[in-house]
Amino acid sequence: MVLIDRMSTPSQHLQSMDMLSAAQERMNRLQDQVSSGKAISRASDDPSATQSAMKLRAEHTRLTQVKLNVDNGLLRLNATMDQVDSINNQLLRVQDLLVQGQQPSATANVRSALAAEVNVLKDTLLFAINSDFAGRQLFSGSSGAATAYDNAGNYLGDTTAVSTRVDPDSTVRTDVNGPEVLGTGAANAFAVLTSIASNLVNDPNSLAADKTSLDAVINTARGAQATVGTRITQLTELRDLAAAKEVDLAEALSAVEDTDLTKTIMELTLQQTGYEAALHATASVMQPSLMDFLR
Template structure:
């Protein structure tokens, strides 16, 4: 082998050793065994796949936290609303049982019912981050109009005709707020509450029912009008109406509770998935710190040795330049 060939071979060996030393140094400082595709193309492709899954799982985690905020707010609000409707019903029963009550006592009950009506309306218009939790996908300022008690969320009407020719129109809410919690086609959870089903709308709403009792209690014909449409009859009917209203509210509360339980379960699963994905990524991408440091020291020694041996073996002479 000529001297020039020896030089070329030695230089190649030194460059290879230097490149390996540089790679180990980068791994030691970054903590990554694969920091760019050229380090390990096959592993890099797998890492990109895992990182994509981690990004999606992180977004699901954000969705879940936001959904839990909506549902926990709806849950506590509906608990308060149920208590308010119970109080209203108890007061109406009290008013109905007081056949000899005075106008003053009736006015006192009416005043209490006014407060309950207003508190109930405020509860029904509860918001999360500027969005009403009872108005579905509507961006209306309130779920219920404070004057007419009309529901402001999106609705749809269905008309049916009975065999006798009687037609009935049913109005129901549409457009619930959803949060995606996973990649599956069914991995979405409703986080809004059905305000229309829970509270009713307009003249058939629980607010209007309470208002009807208030008006009856303050009627100037309370003691004299005992007809089927008079103030006393209104109060009697109000007891049943509020009982039905409480049943409707409790049914929707149960729906919220079921969605909350599902969202809580999803949060646990999301955390488990996050741990599994990070373990997978680490196994593919992270360097073994102890092994990397040992290999680095070994390679540093090998590189220095290669430099010293090459310098000693290849001593340039006049003949080296002539060969």
């Protein structure tokens, strides 16, 4: 019996020390959670929560890229809309000049002045359609052409769409090419404006046919204006949706990773109280007695 008692006392001491060490570790972990505000500092703290956090962070990374794509797409589309609006205004001004030139009261000098303004507007139109964005032409499709149109009004770009990816399976087009704004072939805006300027001076009777051609060009430009506006609305809605989803992801990640301070502080207080009580009890048990010395 004496031998058993001699062996049991050191064993009890070791067990007490192990319990104190475990309690100290729990307190340290709770103190880390309070100071950092994070419930997870290592994957081993909570493997399941860590896996959930990794998935949420991966989704957040994907969403960040989508927002970047959408923002870049909106910048390009807004720049495009500015120029398409300008082009529409210029075409409407040409329409007004043409109508003035058709009036019986319009003299040759008046029509000559009107023709000169049409030529100026044609140059302004060329400047607008050759606008660039971030070093690339807005209206030349995906081509690397230095300008969308040459000085003679010939299209130099291609018809390949420029798009931005908004999710793994979907893209939104962020361009309109020159022919989609100004028309194609002999019916394009430059050919029509050249004819109007010439007929104002040389053949006023042909202005009626020019007006029909100009109306068609204006309808094409207005269609491009509506198309760009629709895409801007679409990307704006996607941006707002992504922003709302980003808030939801942040809240979900916070629920997984962040510490519930009230709960954790209460738990830490209980652990500290229990630890102090265990220290006192262990100290009492481990004090050497007279029998320990006699053994």
